[in-house]
Amino acid sequence: DCLSESTQERCPVNFPVAVVLPAAGSGERTGLSTPKQFCRILGRPLISYTIHAFERVCWIDNIVVVVAKESHDMMADILHKYNHTKVKIVEGGPTRHRSIFNGLLAFSEPGVGPKLQKPKVVIIHDAVRPFLEEDFLLKITLAAKEQGASGAVRPLVSTVVAATTGGCLDYSLERAKYRASETPQAFIYDIIYQAYQQCSEAEFQFGTECLDLALQHCGTRAQLIEGPPTLWKVTHKQDLASAEAVIKESLSQSACIISGECTETQNLSIWMKNCLTAAGMRVDAIPNTERSMTLSASRNVIKLSVNSSDFVEIREMMKRCEESKDFLLYPVIILWVFLNVSDQVSLRQENDEASTIMNLAEEAKKINIFLYCVQLRYSKVSTEWERTVNRLCQLTMALIRDRNAAFTGQMLQA
Amino acid sequence: DCLSESTQERCPVNFPVAVVLPAAGSGERTGLSTPKQFCRILGRPLISYTIHAFERVCWIDNIVVVVAKESHDMMADILHKYNHTKVKIVEGGPTRHRSIFNGLLAFSEPGVGPKLQKPKVVIIHDAVRPFLEEDFLLKITLAAKEQGASGAVRPLVSTVVAATTGGCLDYSLERAKYRASETPQAFIYDIIYQAYQQCSEAEFQFGTECLDLALQHCGTRAQLIEGPPTLWKVTHKQDLASAEAVIKESLSQSACIISGECTETQNLSIWMKNCLTAAGMRVDAIPNTERSMTLSASRNVIKLSVNSSDFVEIREMMKRCEESKDFLLYPVIILWVFLNVSDQVSLRQENDEASTIMNLAEEAKKINIFLYCVQLRYSKVSTEWERTVNRLCQLTMALIRDRNAAFTGQMLQA
Ligand SMILES: [Mg+2]
Ligand SMILES: [Mg+2]
Structure with a gap:
């Protein structure tokens, strides 16, 4: 490697x-x-x-x-x-x-x-x-x-x-x-x-x-x-694209899922781990960020949340990343996954949240962290839920492999 | 070329x-x-x-x-x-x-x-x-x-x-x-x-x-x-990434903006044209899709709409694309831009629309059309509006250059 x-x-x-x-x-x-x-x-x-x-x-x-x-x-x-x-x-x-x-x-x-x-x-x-x-x-x-x-x-x-x-x-x-x-x-x-x-x-x-x-x-x-x-x-211009692809691939080998403490996100974590592992990724799942965990070691962090979003933990991760000397060497990805288990969210609240996330992502980009969000809605219909989780994993892999700065702060739908 | x-x-x-x-x-x-x-x-x-x-x-x-x-x-x-x-x-x-x-x-x-x-x-x-x-x-x-x-x-x-x-x-x-x-x-x-x-x-x-x-x-x-x-x-695995980059670059040279008939989108069209041209793209802007227009000729189509979405025109474009023999040779991008001039949209309506778009994008992908959406909100504050248009153009270029099938059907925010 x-x-x-x-x-x-x-x-x-x-x-x-x-x-x-x-x-x-x-x-x-x-x-x-x-x-x-x-x-x-x-x-x-x-x-x-x-x-x-x-x-x-x-x-x-x-x-x-x-x-x-x-x-x-x-x-x-x-x-x-x-x-x-x-x-x-x-x-x-x-x-x-x-x-x-x-x-x-x-x-x-x-x-x-x-x-x-x-x-x-x-x-x-x-x-x-x-x-x-x-x-x-x-x-x-x-x-x-x-x-x-x-x-x-x-x-x-x-x-x-x-x-x-x-x-x-x-x-x-x-x-x-x-x-x-x-x-x-x-x-x-x-x-x-x-x-x-x-x-x-x-x-x-x-x-x-x-x-x-x-x-x-x-x-x-x-x-x-x-x-x-x-x-x-x-040597040639197209070789830069090759070099980028080689680097991106080596940055996409593994991911760390932070599953949180609640049953819903822990179950989602197991689904995701299976799906990403089947696609060839090494995946660790832990309930909470550990003090010792450096983002530059696990370059792809997937944080699972239910409904309302916990900005404190994200800011904490950003801070630790900035403290490490080598944060500028490779962009780190934080993928924030929101699992909606109900649909009692008002539009106003969603808009506020969207712009808070966009601003946070702008800040994160300055310290070479790419923050992306994906929303998904829990479904009791198992085929539908399976399809949703698959789409979530497709998006996850695309975001991790692509490392595209232009899409940071976006709220995608799985 | x-x-x-x-x-x-x-x-x-x-x-x-x-x-x-x-x-x-x-x-x-x-x-x-x-x-x-x-x-x-x-x-x-x-x-x-x-x-x-x-x-x-x-x-x-x-x-x-x-x-x-x-x-x-x-x-x-x-x-x-x-x-x-x-x-x-x-x-x-x-x-x-x-x-x-x-x-x-x-x-x-x-x-x-x-x-x-x-x-x-x-x-x-x-x-x-x-x-x-x-x-x-x-x-x-x-x-x-x-x-x-x-x-x-x-x-x-x-x-x-x-x-x-x-x-x-x-x-x-x-x-x-x-x-x-x-x-x-x-x-x-x-x-x-x-x-x-x-x-x-x-x-x-x-x-x-x-x-x-x-x-x-x-x-x-x-x-x-x-x-x-x-x-x-x-020869080597990384050369495939080079080849892809060369092809993507040649597919990203030009775009066609379909501005619609209303003042707001026509103004936005002018802003976008200036911004994309400054970034090195050749940009045509026309008010409506023409009967003669083939999507495979203009491989990147940017359609501007105000508020509620007009699915008829998109379906019309898709149909014409499928009729051309060579639609499978290169993926065509339709970027659908929604300009919100008011914020009187209910959440329910937005959700319905989002899933309609997601389904339409799935259909489009089958005939090698990648459909992406970007939303933006008009602002009377000119610095804010300028920033929004810039972000729209950044997203536009990233989507066109990237041609990533995983992000089709998403509704991004500029
Ligand atoms: Mg020598
Ligand atoms: Mg020979």
């Missing part, structure tokens, strides 16, 4: 490890005005997801992000807003290789501010590949420590062809013999540093592969390690 | 052209149980989008889809449901090349049923690349006619590396010299047919490139043509 927190167990790495993230590119290929590393996914810039993937790993000490001069302030704001504390910003160069070298220099040259500890192994990674798992980072890091260099590879998706000068097919490569070189790549710091120091101007400008530089200048043959498909790179 | 209909102008191709779509693969890479060509996007199988992209081109005569034996009936259902009339199903072989050859044989061997006309040029394309524009197909086709073969290429996204037997970096290719070979590819029929007839068993099993077969067996050097980024292939 790309969003899980790193374990607090014994650290598997006993040497210093740092990361360089080149992010100075302009990302023409997305066809967007914002460089893709700064495009927002669920409100948060893509690069913050990538940073978080490294930052949560206990054995990674420092992360250097290399950005264009004009992006420095925006990057600083991102670090502050999302509480990224292991990160230092370095100014990029005119090419990717210059930028990476600038990043490496942050560990060795006396600069402004506190100097970073020189790592034994440095990981170089594209800022636009946000989905990284700790175990793969560990593989890459240990291989680099042993062999001097390592890099992720993936099978080729297309056949690679060479063209004649006339633009015709010259020959095609035997697909099985080749791999696509991806990132992360890792190096013993001294090796990649030395390779860059010996780089020619032409290599700085046109070279594409760090692995190749280590081979050419230091005779280090990188170990190639088959990476998971999740390493894929946000 | 990947969804635009082909023009009815003078045909730019005066020789017979056919298409072979190999779709017999099992698509392990998506990690889904359904082969990716049959995965649904907005309810419709991916392969139907690809077929439609060819079928709408007037100068393409026949499309042969090659599917695994066990998929035959499902494919036949798809052709029938989505009214694909130019398509013939052929049974696949054990490899991609066998499947393509089976497809080609449909034009030359006496089979069951009516024989297909032998084309001058045959286009071979992956069923999982749904985004094809007519002008690129024309380029590929004309180049094949002239040169015997042609194929789409794209720049390499990653560096390509060769590994030693020990799994280390052997060397990396100079990226600028190579291209990724994609589809569509096109061939003079007799050339690719002859190439396959001369194929060895090993080539049938391990060969990846049709272009290469034409070169090896017929000495035909294919012309390589740089394709647009939209040619990308649905």
Whole structure:
């Protein structure tokens, strides 16, 4: 799971490890005005997801992000807003290789501010590949420590062809013999540093592969390690939608139902739990919010109420969420389900309630909580009741999977 | 625009052209149980989008889809449901090349049923690349006619590396010299047919490139043509989300507001038009639905009403939509906006209306119309009214872009 927190167990790495993230590119290929590393996914810039993937790993000490001069302030704001504390910003160069070298220099040259500890192994990674798992980072890091260099590879998706000068097919490569070189790549710091120091101007400008530089200048043959498909790179505009879908899916795996104390909502809770579980969700049901419960741990909370609404508990949840440091990392959903067991509600009261909820949802949105409401009416006719509960579960899953900020504060009907 | 209909102008191709779509693969890479060509996007199988992209081109005569034996009936259902009339199903072989050859044989061997006309040029394309524009197909086709073969290429996204037997970096290719070979590819029929007839068993099993077969067996050097980024292939599970996003975006470019005859809704129509236009939509506003108006042409209809609701017009629209042959190709949105200028509505009436709308939306969904409702209350306070209209436009855009079947029949509040 790309969003899980790193374990607090014994650290598997006993040497210093740092990361360089080149992010100075302009990302023409997305066809967007914002460089893709700064495009927002669920409100948060893509690069913050990538940073978080490294930052949560206990054995990674420092992360250097290399950005264009004009992006420095925006990057600083991102670090502050999302509480990224292991990160230092370095100014990029005119090419990717210059930028990476600038990043490496942050560990060795006396600069402004506190100097970073020189790592034994440095990981170089594209800022636009946000989905990284700790175990793969560990593989890459240990291989680099042993062999001097390592890099992720993936099978080729297309056949690679060479063209004649006339633009015709010259020959095609035997697909099985080749791999696509991806990132992360890792190096013993001294090796990649030395390779860059010996780089020619032409290599700085046109070279594409760090692995190749280590081979050419230091005779280090990188170990190639088959990476998971999740390493894929946000290259084109439509890839942002993919990344969003991957993140939304990982946020939709589980939910927590707060059933309340009364029989009606506790029964509804059992129905919902069965229905959502059958659809593949992990569901916990508890009678009341616990003091220890953090909303950022259970990212989808379903609160069941009968008739009149209890705003105190919702405000309490919001407060606890705001107190946690990482509330801005992922939007949390509170789905408030109103079970009407009678129809003695006057229109005026409903209108008042609707606008109170709308205002509360506006407040919640500011702290990255999406509050939605669903109303349903209890029916003694079992087929009708079953249909209503099914519709409630359909809406629940759609709201959780969709995480659409535009529908917060709405009162839907199941 | 990947969804635009082909023009009815003078045909730019005066020789017979056919298409072979190999779709017999099992698509392990998506990690889904359904082969990716049959995965649904907005309810419709991916392969139907690809077929439609060819079928709408007037100068393409026949499309042969090659599917695994066990998929035959499902494919036949798809052709029938989505009214694909130019398509013939052929049974696949054990490899991609066998499947393509089976497809080609449909034009030359006496089979069951009516024989297909032998084309001058045959286009071979992956069923999982749904985004094809007519002008690129024309380029590929004309180049094949002239040169015997042609194929789409794209720049390499990653560096390509060769590994030693020990799994280390052997060397990396100079990226600028190579291209990724994609589809569509096109061939003079007799050339690719002859190439396959001369194929060895090993080539049938391990060969990846049709272009290469034409070169090896017929000495035909294919012309390589740089394709647009939209040619990308649905390979992994997350690519389905990309494809959906691309389709949804192209369906969200424009809307038609039906303002009604009264002053209040006509004013609201002007406000909405300005707001949606500023957000990048093309918006037409007309007072009433016209007889000639087809919902599938203007895929997003916004109907404005004052207070009590006029179900007759909605039913009329639904009927016209169902009469058009292609209503299942893309879901159409009807957004029904209720402007309340007074608050003399009793709760009972509102409840009745809500369930009538919910039922109507269920009916509409069956013919691929997504009916949503938004209520708003007129305010004489101009700042408040402005805020309400803005919220209405936010909801409108979210509903149109999202095209979420789960929220149909809901009454949202602006
Ligand atoms: Mg590299
Ligand atoms: Mg091929």
